[in-house]
Amino acid sequence: MNNIEGNDFLLRVDNVTVKYGNIPALRGVSLYIDRGEMISVIGANGAGKTTLLKTISGLLKPVQGNIRFGSLNIENLRPDRVVKKGIVMVPEGRKIFPDLTVKENLELGAYTIKDRTIKKELFELVLSTFPRLKERLKQHGGTLSGGEQQMLAMGRALMGNPKLLLLDEPSMGLSPIFTREIFSLIELVRKEKNISIIIVEQNAHMALEHSQRTYILENGEIIMEGFSSDLKHNQRVIEAYLGV
Amino acid sequence: MRFFRESKQFIIVMFILYVVLKILFISGMASPYIQQIIQYAIIIALASLGLNIIYGFTGQFSLGHAAFYGIGAYTSAYITKMFGIDNIFSYIPVLMLCGIISGLIGFLIGIPILKLKDDFLAIATLGFGTLVRVFFDNSDKITDVLGGSRGFVGIPKITNLDLVLVVFAFIVIITRYMIKSRFGLFWRCIKEDELAATSIGINTANMKLMAFTYGCMLAGCGGAFYANLYSFLHPSNFDILRSIDFLIIVIIGGMGNITGTIYASIIWVGFIEGLRIVLPSEIMDLRWVVIPVLLICIMMWRPYGIMVKKPR
């Protein structure tokens, strides 16, 4: 399957429907992402953003539709298999393991990496990207501040050597200053490691600012999509999500 | 009186059942052994009804129900033997006393342990059950009549069909009215979601205690009947296996289903005792191999019980 420029899609979500019991949380959602791209999905609380990421990462199974990663159908894989294929998710609320040390949290991120040298390289890379973590390797995850936990969560995800990173509300509960820092780190990761990123945000400003393309999710459906630079000036988006 | 009027149907059914059984008993079509089993099934239904209140309606898991059944049994055995009670009329107050004592002990033990939930409550009730069993095993050290691990012998035989059936019918009617009233509704709310029940103003601690006490009372009455039906008690009659018996009956009958519990008790006793007649003792040993497998299958197939009705 090719996009307009004739490149392969990295990931393509096609007409996916997900239900909780009888209540649909996603209704026929389709989206794609190219290699090296960063896209964002914005929408209100409960619009289905987290459900979308959970479905891609294998935590939820769609009742309809499929998800292709490269040439592979992944919609029925278990989450740990999806990680092995190279899709790693940073869950909402960071979900650091508070009783494990920072180092153990990072090691867990590399659970699927068998090769010791690769593991070591990744470890060095993460520590150079997030130097703050280096000082705290022996500390328990639970003792870190919110911003540090977000860094650890991202570092932990990078330890899995992902091709595609899924970020669920990285700015949640962070102060504006830390939010900016986290977003510049996300940019850094994307550029330097050439990792594709899907970011889900309630903070529409940051999401539109930093992504190339954006999908808008409302009530489980994609109601709008386009280049972030265009959407920023769209009257409807401004009214509903930017509130200016 | 409204009490009887509003349960007309049930009373008619019970009356027909009584007549049929009475004919069977008097005509000799039911052997004394079968007669005993029929009464035993009703007794088991009575005690299981108690567990259904505790677990099926209120959601408080108990692995110690047999202990309260045993307390009733030993109390009745002791009183009837010591005071030489031999007729139904002087037996009725004893029966009530047994229910009250079991209920009181349930109440006292319930105050602390009903704060616990799910598996911790299970282990605490199991612990209480074991304690009571240890107590029965050593009861001869308190007074020799109780018999300790040798068993309690020479209990007067008082239990008969008339009494068992009347008491049973009476208790079923009372229980149904309780379930229909706000108290039953509160119990079901607690089972569904305790926090939400609290949030609408239900005193969950009291309501759980009430259900537990009432359930233990029924177990105590059942135990008393049992003691005066068989005239012999042994501590091993009241161990965890018996608690599991009650549990299985509640599960087969369906959580929170009174009629289901009654049917399940009859099926269960019929099954166990029926097997005893049909099968040689070699194969009887297989019983407790088959039962757990059955239990596991039910859990996988229908975790809320077999005879259970659900709203739309």
Added chain:
Amino acid sequence: MKILEVMELEKNFGGIKAVDNISFFIEEGEVFGIIGPNGAGKTTLFNLISGIYTPDKGKIFFKGKDITDIPPYMLPHFGISRTFQNMRLFGSLTVLENILPAIMVKNSYNIFQAIFRTGSYLDMEKDAYNRACELIEFFGLTEKMEYSASSLSYGEQRRLELARALATEPTLILIDEPGAGMNPKEIWDLALMIKAIKEKFSLTIAIIEHQMNLIMNISDRIMVMDFGEEIMTGTPQEVKKDKRVIEAYLGEELD
């Protein structure tokens, strides 16, 4: 008149201050909004007021009475009722059976009256049933009365939870994120409904919400929280313009 007054409330979880020295009051008859990022301590604050948690420090007064250490089940009897962020209905009970117990907690009949089905018992039951039906009708659930709560749609479940909270006849109701998972149209309907119930049941309302257009629309005053602390409290207009709020929460000035 101040219906609820919270003084220097504090709650720690394993060293983290979930609610840190919060003081505020709610005037009788107003709609008091609480906003703030996730993890700011809003729901913890509700849990403290409704008695599910006991505060480490501070006092809560309701109509001048100290209710800090009152067991949670007593609060509906005083006149405080609440809903939950993730909806806690009695799933396998019917709609009617969800409402009835909330009415019946205030009935006075005892177990013996219930067993012997006395006249006053039956009257009280009948009365409770009628009141439940009225409430169910007001919330447009009459046709679903005999359906189990879990079979209702999301919106219906939200309404049922609100109906259940109102069945205890509160004077103050705490509503936790009623707009979660609703689209703009549903939010609009919700705003109308909240205004309607406020009038009909003469309520005071405290509401947690993320949907800015909802909260700005219905609130008389809003408290903004972050990291367990109060940033500021004021009218929607004041909140929108406040520098600290924009910095910590809104990110940008609203219209």
Added chain:
Amino acid sequence: MEHIIYILQQVVNGLQLGAVYALIALGYTMVYGVLRLINFAHGDVFMLGAFVAYFLISKFSMPIYLVFILTMFSCALVGYLIEKIAYKPLRDAPKISLLITAVGVSLFLEYFLSLNAIFTPNYIAFPRPFDVKAYDFTFLSITNVQVIIFIITFISLFILYLLIYKTKYGIAMRAVSHDKETASLMGVGIDGIISFTFIVGASLAGVGGILYGIAYPQINVFMGIMPGIKSFIAAVLGGIGVIHGAVAGGLIIGICEVFVSAFLSSTFRDGVIFIILFAVLLFRPRGLFGKRIEKV
């Protein structure tokens, strides 16, 4: 002085029993960590360990190290199968269904083995692979059985420590205990880790079974019930889900039991343990080393 020596002697005896409880308690606590389940069948795995060892020694006269290896292996296999067959299909079922299933598995194992065609419901003498010798010190006497129990328990605990704190499976296990969903997002196969937990726990119970057989050389298909329940109580006492808590709890329960037998009467032994349970559940439900969790 004599009293103190007597007390010390009882402490040593208590530690002997407590070491076995600790080995069983670890299995309860680890399984509770990953599944939030009281694995009632765990006491029966311990019983199986004693029986397997009995067969290997009396029928095949195997050397003791082989007995340990094969027993641990068989118990691990049984533990693994119990989880796969009985518990895994109920992963999303209500908590109590899982608990009832565990009780069912426990009863099945006991009564299946008690059939005359399989074993017997009666007691069998456990063949000690060596004679008991007591080393008398001036104030204390320690038997070679006790020495062996302490050494083997210590080795087992040390290996377990390495496994849980130094390998990636151990880290994964602790992560799964805390949050299954997030652990799976790290690429951890949840089913694999749960199996791993059962295997480790069952192996330890197997070791406990052999040691128990050596120390108290009478075995019976129902022998797992009481030590199982007491070890679970030990796990609750130490703080369920906490590894070192289970060890401490086991030793405390062992010492208490021996003390009650020595100074009161062995009749009250079980009673006192349950009173400890009630006290812990009511006054410190998280146990000695447990963490406080608050959630709505």
